[in-house]
Amino acid sequence: MRAAARASSSDPYATGHGDPSFHVARYDLDLTYRVAPNRLRGTATLDVEVLAPTRVLVLDLVGLTVERVEVAGAPLARHDHRGGRLTLRLGRDVDAGTRLTVTVRYGGTPRPVRSPWGEVGWEELEDGVIVASQPTGAPSWFPCNDRPDDRATYRTALTVDAPYRVLAHGRLVERRARASTTTWVHEEDRPTAPYLATVQVGRYEEVVLGDGAAPQRALVPAALVPALRDRLGDHDALLSCLVDAFGPYPFAGYTLVCTPDDLEIPVEAQGAAVFGANHLTGPDADDRLVAHELAHQWFGNSVGLRTWQDIWLNEGFACWAEWWWSQASGGPDVRTLARTWHERLAARPQDLVLSDPGYDRIFDDRVYKRGALTLEALRTVLGTDAFLGLLRAWTSRYAHATATTDDLRALASEHAAATGGEALAGRVADLLADWLDRPGLPPLPASW
Ligand SMILES: [Zn+2]
Structure with missing residues (x-):
């Protein structure tokens, strides 16, 4: 555990968020929100499992004020909240395997978190709220261990004024109306990364x-x-x-939120996605975005990232799904779209390595499109049936778990060997190395 913790904390894609010395198994969020003044207040109760011997736990919470912290399972000596990090110093060392319950009472005026890609997290609309946290926005609304690989179950109770409707990740299990407020309780029993936790508030x-x-x-x-x-x-x-292409839908349901406001980009959440009115109506509306966000339920939300370094496993797969749906729904076929994007990428700088793009470039459009082209190249050498079999094996073996690029290489080799023997396995390994590990854009394989 020590070695694992050290390795994780030296991850250059970890960005000063998260603490590898513990795991949060469950978040219980009991919050009240006033829309007009943008005031959030409540209690977060975290079931914590210690992964490496420690005396200090660090949570992420940005822009909100901590009113009280309690720890059950070990004495809390003091806590300290600065720079978006809530540090809990325990009165004694705790061993790996120790279970603690951390309760944080907090509140204030939530705001998005600044990131290299703009502001992410809790964001006020003209009349409501969205939470779109990828990658580091979760601490804008609750104290968390903000790592993509630290996945938890959630109970989210949010009380708002009566005309507003609330969506959170998971199933709506209870709705309690009082004189002027309603409490909406959602339960998510699938492991969920903090960045995929969400609340949406509006007149919907x-x-x-x-x-x-x-x-x-x-x-x-x-x-x-x-x-x-x-x-x-x-x-x-x-x-x-x-579902035919990728295997069973991984969650209890799917909710597409369309805000009255225009938004910059649509964003996925667990069992949900958020679109601006501009993405679905008017001249800029684009069907491919609907397929893209839905595909993230398999790629990103069920099969999750262990580190942001492997973001192409989310975005490349979601882009390839756009092309697959285009072909299935009577639009341009996958091969045509792949050729078009290959030409466009060939005209752009060849200085990005897909398996290690650098933290600042995880949302570079080339990660998305080259990722999709990598999959299309793989489909070309494996054949469509074997390729889709590989995708279904991927979503099934790593369902509700995390995976890495090397896990995909291993599974692809396994599938290639089963389909076409060691020669095909070798060809697939070479192809993936060319597409993933070198900056130059390889040609699309010519033959089927
Ligand atoms: Zn995406």
Whole structure:
């Protein structure tokens, strides 16, 4: 455990967030939010498992004020909150395996967290809130161990004024109405990374999108209901298409939130995704984004990242899913889209290594498109059936767990060997090395 903890903390993609010496197994969030003044207050109760002997635990919480901290299972000597880090100093060393309960009472005016990619996390709309935390926005609304590989179950209770509707990750298990407020309780029993935890608050209507492979709903401003019903009319077919390609849908349901405001980009959350009105209505609306965010439920949300270094495992796969849906729904086929993007990438600087792009470039568009091209190259040498078999083995072997690029290489070699023997396994290993580990853009394999 010591060695593992040291290795994790030296991860250059860990960015001063998170603490590898402990794991949070469960977050119980009991919060009240006033929309107009943007005031959040409540209690977070964390079930903590110590992973390496320590006397200090560090949580991430940015911009909010800590009112009280309690620890059960070990004496708390003192706590200290500065620079977005809440440091708990224990009265004695605790061993690996120790279970602690950490309770934090906190509140204030939540704001997004600044990052190299702009502001992420809790964000006020004109009349409501979205939380889109990828990659480091989770501490804008709750104290957490902000690492993509530290996944927990959640109970999220959020009390808001009555006209507002709340969505959080997981199933809605309770809705308690009082005179002027309603408490919305969501339970997520699948392991969830802090960046995929979310709350959405707004004046939304619910639209049923389909009940085929899983219940799919949209939360939409009343004025956009007719337009969205029309625009998302084939969502059930989209989900079936992705289930056929990638395997069973990994969560209890899917909720697509369309905010009344325009947003910069759509973002995935656990069992949900958030779109701006501009992504789904008007001249810039784009169907490929709907497929992309839904595909993240398999790639990123179920099969999760161990480190941000491997972000192509999320974004490359979600981009390839856009192309697959385009082909299935009568648009340009995968091969045509791949050729187009290959030409575009060939005209851009060849200085990005997909398996290690550098923390500042994890959201570089080339990570997305080259990632998708890597998968298309793999499909070309394996054949479509074997390739889709590999994707389904990937989503099944690493369902609700974390994985790395090396895990994918190993599984791809295994599949190639089973399909075409050692010669094919060797060819696949070489292909992945060319696409993932070197900056120069390889040609797309010519033959099927
Ligand atoms: Zn994405």
